[in-house]
Amino acid sequence: MLLLNCSRKLASLEKLLLKNFPESLKVYGTIFHINRGNPFNLETLVDAWPDFRTVITRPPQQERIDDLDSYTNSYYMFTQDMKGLHEILENTDSVDWTQVLQIQGLQSGLDEVIRSTAATKKVKVETAKRLLYVKEESLIRCLNSEHHATFxxxxxxxxxxxxxxxxxxxxxxxxxxxxxxxxxxxxxxxxxxxxxxxxxxxxxxxxxxxxxxxxxxxxxxxxxxxxxxxxxxxxxxxxxxxxxxxxxxxxxxxxxxxQPDLPFYLHMAEGNKLVKGSTEKAGYRYANCGWYQWNCQPLRSVL
Incomplete structure (x- = not known):
């Protein structure tokens, strides 16, 4: 994996990810913040440039704040090549499987890849699945935006x-x-x-x-x-x-x-009719790609 830290390339990556909404929203959002000051000091990895198929954003590997804190150790993934992603997770250090961590993404296919890799890495995985809702107007505005803005x-x-x-x-x-x-x-x-x-x-x-x-x-x-x-x-x-x-x-x-280039999105638990009603009245629509979070814990830390 290539560590992408050139501001020009990161700006290009943000625009390229627009083509894969809503599945790329999680990674797009992290790149959005990275390009506007990077408040969480995240790193961006791609399998190739400029013809990438997989993007992973992760916490800085040189700043190990707490190996048991999954909120700090959060990874975000988008891929157009599940098989290639599986090879990356198995054979590179893109993810530090020795830590308690969480992975978030908006693709159901990630579940099999992450679980398969976790099994070989001797990592326990718990999956949380939720409903994804996106603001249609913000997606259209974002797709038509040609400039970057600040908050x-x-x-x-x-x-x-x-x-x-x-x-x-x-x-x-x-x-x-x-x-x-x-x-x-x-x-x-x-x-x-x-x-x-x-x-x-x-x-x-x-x-x-x-x-x-x-x-x-x-x-x-x-x-x-x-x-x-x-x-x-x-x-x-x-x-x-x-x-x-x-x-x-x-x-x-x-x-x-x-923000003209900021898409608004959120998730909710299935069956939460009260929140669903308010969210839909606010202009959000259900996206069937789903919302997923994988909580990963090395088995030795359980013992």
Whole structure:
């Protein structure tokens, strides 16, 4: 695998990945961030250049922060050659299988490749599958964009008025400070650990986030962006549910970013009808390629 660190080539890679939406969204999102300051200091690997078939983005191999922290040790993969990817994972050091890690991708074919490789590497694998939803308008805008932009903060935070039971509730759009990391962690299905708390704090420091504040200035709905540019960890606090706040949060979050080359996407558990309804009303549509996360743990670390 080739380590791609030339800014010109990385900009070209970002454009080339557009041709493979939505399957390439995870890797595209990491390249998007890499090309705009690389806040998570990620590395990009390709099997060839410029005629690549496989792209892997990974944490920097020279910065081993915590070998037991899968949130830090996160890999993102896209391939047009499953057989070639299998050979890469088996015979190169593209993935450090000695660490506890996670791999994310939007291709069902990755499951067999990752599981087969993990078996030979003596690594335990747990797969999480979710539904992928993408904002159609953002995909079209992204495909038609010919320039790169940087994140812009909203000039005037939006005020949102919602009626429930005959009463009007006013919410203010804002970003989330790292002080709310525990609140986000408590409601995140993939979190609720000390390691996930540190990861959320890092995301809140380095990447865009969003919340709706109630009249008392407390968050009622929250969400943030991860290093793959996915809108994640979003939820509405129990006392504010069934008010459509998540839909309004998505709209306000998108408007605050104003990125012509940023596609908006997220995932949800199958059967979550409440979130599904709000997400579809916000303009997101189901993508049948699926959303996958593989949690990998060396067997010796289990003993």
């Amino acid at each position: 812009e903060k909203p000039v005037q935070p939006a005020k949102i008025t919602v009626c429930k039971s005959g009463l009007q509730h006013v919410f203010q759009f804002s970003s989330l400070s790292p002080s709310y990391a525990e609140l986000v962690n408590a409601g995140w299905g993939f979190g609720q650990t000390e390691k996930s708390l540190r990861y959320i704090q890092r995301c809140l420091r380095l990447l865009p986030s969003a919340c709706l504040l109630d009249a008392a200035g407390n968050p009622s709905a929250v969400g943030l962006m991860d290093q793959s540019a996915e809108l994640r960890m979003g939820y509405t606090l129990p006392e504010y549910r069934r008010m459509g706040l998540f839909m309004h949060l998505l709209w306000a979050f998108e408007d605050s970013l104003a």
